[in-house]
Amino acid sequence: MIRALQTAMGRSPIGDPLDTLSDKPLAVRGLTVSYGDKPAVFSLDMTVEDGSMTAIIGPNGAGKSTTLKAVLGIVPRLSGVVSVFGQPLAKSRPRIAYVPQRASVDWDFPTRVIDVVLMGLSRELGLLRPVRESHRQRASDCLERVGMRDFAERQIGQLSGGQQQRVFLARALAQDADLYLLDEPFAGVDAATERAIIDVLKGLRSEGRTVVAVHHDLSTVRDYFDHVMMINVHKVAEGPVAEAFSEENLQRAYGGRLAANLMNQLQLGGH
Amino acid sequence: MLIDAVTLQLGYNATLVAIGAALLGIAAGASGTFLFLRKRALVSDAISHATLPGVGLAFLVMTAFGGDGRHLVGLLIGASLTAAFGLWIMHGLTRHTRLAEDAAIGAVLSVFFGFGVVLLTVIQTVSVGRPAGLEDFLLGATAGMLYQDAVLIAVAGALAVLVVWALCRPMTLVAFDAGFAAAAGVNVRRVDLAMMGLVLAVTIIGLKVVGLVLIVALLIIPPVTARFWTNRSDRVVVIAGLFGGLSGFVGAAISATAPSLPTGPIIVLTAFVLFAVSMLFAPGRGVLAAWMRHRRQQRRIHLRQGLLAIAQDLPIYERYTLQLLVRAGLARADGVPTELGRRRAEKACRDESRWAVARRMHSHESAVSRYDGLLPIEDVLTRDEIREIDRQIADVGGECA
Structure with a gap:
């Protein structure tokens, strides 16, 4: 219905016409999410280029994670349209992989590493299809890509924070998707894990897949990503890192007081 | 005496009760596992207490239409209806207000139970029909258990186990990581609803044996006990079913050895003994x-x-x-x-x-x-x-x- 209306009008309510974006991995128009009375994300437009690696950055409480969750339909949208590879979410889900925040689950849950990765195959396995050796092999290969094959039989409660994050990434790899959405994949992980994760993500990009990650460490944005989406409830800036990741935009997103500290941080970590 | 009971030599009725309680225990342990893993164990307590007004109302309706007010299936249908209503209210409270689930559980549990007690008291005072035995739903009473009651428990219990088997994968996925499940296209609300339906069914068939006050124990204690013995959710389900079945069987047998021993509490105490032993002596997670x-x-x-x-x-x-x-x-x-x-x-x-x-x-x-x-x-x-x-x-x- 919304779609028909847009076609009739030739434009989405706000921003570019959605139809011209139909081949984009992810196009969001006018996305608003509200917890209670206060909008967490307000009328957000976002376009993710094919084969790009995009960082969603912004201060705490800016609605970064909420944006991802709303795109995936995990939290309800108040308004807005989302199209993934030109199709509504319901049709494009098999092409999306999602890595939630590590802290969002209970790691004392009774399950093994390999079983978590097998959850990435749940669409294929359905309700009752038995888990075959070929499935296990694929799960094991995904663990290999994050350097954790030897941990397959471990209880997940025995893993370090970095290892937990790698298992989550392996589960997303098992989903074999075209669009990877990651929520703070580098939060609280050790240096070796950070390198392992970025290697995997860059590998995904070189295979032509698209990566979008909520990111909190401004000092690595230039090294890790080619596009950036800066938000603070509203969209602040969007585009290639070289253009959009500017001091002026950071100041608008993080506010003047904080921005000074952040710029110092960037000078230390940047090049 | 106890040996006789456990080896099913106390006569027809005791045997019937023991088998029925064992089947109930298996169904409760297996279904309760997912409540436990989803960290919503106490929801079952609200469900069970919300059955009481249903029992009273069903009695009144059946008596008003000139039937036997104590017809078991009729009473259980009434119980399911008010329990489902209570569940619906609880869901609405957490969804549309800022109340947390524990507060909603407390509100629904106490209000429904209070209303149920008032109904039963009124029924007994004005002595409509023949209400004797309605209060047995509080703590369970198996003395008068009939063959068809046992068959009812057996069939419903087997169905519950079948549903657990069929929905094991999505329920595990939702319990571990609801966000990921939703992103992967699993309908989390429907899976939760199925889980609650399962618990409701087990609660209803457990009313007669264990009673509504203690059915929560049979849903929660076996999975918690099983968790001490394994780190794999699929095995927690199976072991919880076994522990639940064992508690039901042994507890019912023990209560059959003396006429005044209430079945429900004895079953729960048996489950607790298994829990205590597991907590102390289980390898790995034991104290x-x-x-x-x-x-x-x-x-x-x-x-x-x-x-x-x-x-x-x-x-x-x-x-x-x-x-x-x-x-x-x-x-x-x-x-x-x-x-x-x-x-x-x-x-x-x-x-x-x-x-x-x-x-x-x-x-x-x-x-x-x-x-x-x-x-x-x-x-x-x-x-x-x-x-x-x-x-x-x-x-x-x-x-x-």
């Missing part, structure tokens, strides 16, 4: 095993510290350390190391130096991450790697940490 692991770790660390002190000619400050060294034949009571003690101290010192060098070498990063102060370096590095480390120690000169 005793954890304590022994802790003590062993403490001994090894004291020994290691003692050896490093010897290697560096430092005094040994802690009595416990010295005791351990003496007991292992590594030192004399006055703190002077024995020949064996010196050799072992030298080895400990060499290990520490090797670890210190390994920490500086990036190539050994993953091995170093496993260092815990006790792990022999030979376990994580190959001989040629250690030779290379020793060469560096010879160059720079190493020292104990």
